[in-house]
Amino acid sequence: MNDDSSLKEQQDGGRSHWWRRVTQRLAGGPRTREDLLGLLRDAREAQLLDADAMSMFEGILQTAELHVRDVMVPRAQMVTIERDWTLAEVLDVVIESGHSRFPVVGESKDEVLGILLAKDLLRYAAAVPGGGAPDFDLQRLLRPAGFVPESKRLNVLLKEFRRSRNHMALVVDEYGGVAGLITIEDVLEQIVGEIDDEYDEAEGARILRQDERRYLVSALTSVEEFNAHFGTKLPTGDFDTIGGYVLHLFGHMPKRGESVQLERLSFNVQRADKRRVHQFLVTVAPA
Structure with missing residues (x-):
């Protein structure tokens, strides 16, 4: 018997053994999270799942345990835009940070007036730096800001992001102050792992x-x-x-x-x- 045939028999045997364990466990259905993880680990051992798929399944289950406070961008690290900034000041921050969405604030970060999308500034791209644009009105460009408590679970937040089609929310603490922000990408990274995004100035920049x-x-x-x-x-x-x-x-x-x-x-x-x-x-x- 050659090596290929032997390997195929081992794989087939592993799948049969895994299927017997699945049918035994599912006779009454997995009753706990550990039962479900046990089934997934058995599938991994039987080579029915690769390491990446197993990691994603674990990440999906973990979103029901993690809260917004566990993965949010802290208030101190938020990149914000002030409501009275000129076009040149706004463009400087947008270009330097490389982000795609920015909370626009008033007197402090607790006063969030709305969300500015970087793409909404494209029509002003030809404006002379420092010279501003006659028709630039930051207030007219703002999108409504969403707010979530820092205790909200990630799986619930992900459903809300999908339903509202928002990609960013401001996180508030128990006193109503802004504690940070969270994006849909922050949630998805708990499932699929690190995503190269606007935090990278260029591809590969870390x-x-x-x-x-x-x-x-x-x-x-x-x-x-x-x-x-x-x-x-x-x-x-x-x-x-x-x-x-x-x-x-x-x-x-x-x-x-x-x-x-x-x-x-x-x-x-x-x-x-x-x-x-x-x-x-x-x-x-x-x-």
Whole structure:
């Protein structure tokens, strides 16, 4: 018997064994989440699911446990536009950030007047920088802003996004203040994993400068790229990504808001879930 035939028999045997276990379990139906996960793991072992599909199933189940506060962009990291800005000031922020949607605020971030879509500025693209446009009226361009409590579960929020066709919502705390924002992409990333999006200045860009000392760094940034950018000499033998290296420093799976210090660099977890860290805010201390 050749190797191909032997492999096929093993696969067929694995599928038969998996099907027997499925029929046994489904005789009364899976009664708990663990029963369902057990069935999926059996399917993975029988090679009926690949690793990516298994991860997505786990992510789908996890959305029923995670809340908006677990994945939202914190208030301090929100990129907003003020209602009295000129066209030139608005375009500067839109171009620098690369985002597609912006909350427009009044006196503070708690006073959200609406959402500005970057595509609505295209007709002003030919305006001379600094010269403004005679017919530019920011108020007329605003879309209604949606608000959700930070305690809302992600699976419920995803249904609301689909029904309303909104892609962004402002997150409010128990006192009615704005705690952050969340997008439909933030929810989908819990299912399919990290998505390259407007947070990337260009394809493959993973380090975004915020100001002279602060940088948003994707956890998938290679250690070599991190060293080249920050002039550090982190070892490259044991870890491929900066996320792996920083997790080693923590010694556990950190939650959003946790920080760890490495010489002149401070790593603050900005986006994370129970399975992985997505993004750090790296602050460089003065020399």
